[in-house]
Amino acid sequence: MHIFNKLLNAFGPQNWWPIKGEYRQRKLSEADRLEVCIGAILTQNTSWKNVEQALDNLHKYDLMDLKKLASIDEKKLANLIRCSGYYRQKAKKLKIFAQCILESGSLKDFFEKKNLRDELLSVWGIGPETADSIMLYAAEKPIFVIDAYTKRIMSRFGVCKSDVDYHVLQGYFHKKLEKNHKLFNEYHALFVEIAKRNCKKVPECQTCPLKKDCDFAT
């Protein structure tokens, strides 16, 4: 059995971004997509728990809106997202992002651009992981997101070193997997889940084809 199915059987669907638990039930709205983009920036090197409160604040002050984000005072914005850490930098990033999207018209227009990934990477504050998170979870393009968890897990499986180059590991997934954004979404979430647990507790892991190369059970 493919390791993806093993993980899926063991942990069940994770229902990650955009809206927990609702992902399969409806098409994403523009507001959903914007929230994903904002979350992707706020969660840079920060636990999701810290980000949730910041997102709540943005909702509370009706700031889940490109024009409002683009025009709000940067210090006010920083204060509202303080709990997500690096708050001065992230306030600046959110404003630059919003202004940049507005130059294209709407999020929808921006997502239709030819070289979307390069466009995203050219925005100050958006690096490979944030760009790919936006591509996969907001624009629903089949791009595999590599993060600290993914690197850790794959290095424990013996596929790569823990400091593997982002695009090298991404290339590995793109080569091995069918290019399907729902699969990439779920797969990445499952990896994070397994990284947070002790692999020994998962019966399926005992027959995992990668087990002999995996020191995760020790």
Next chain:
DNA sequence: GGCCAGGTGTAAA
């Protein structure tokens, strides 16, 4: 009190 969390930009070697 120390370490880490769904990274990125900048500067210097």
Next chain:
DNA sequence: TTTACACATGGC
């Protein structure tokens, strides 16, 4: 091209 460092709060 690689490495070091700043950015910053909250949870355990």
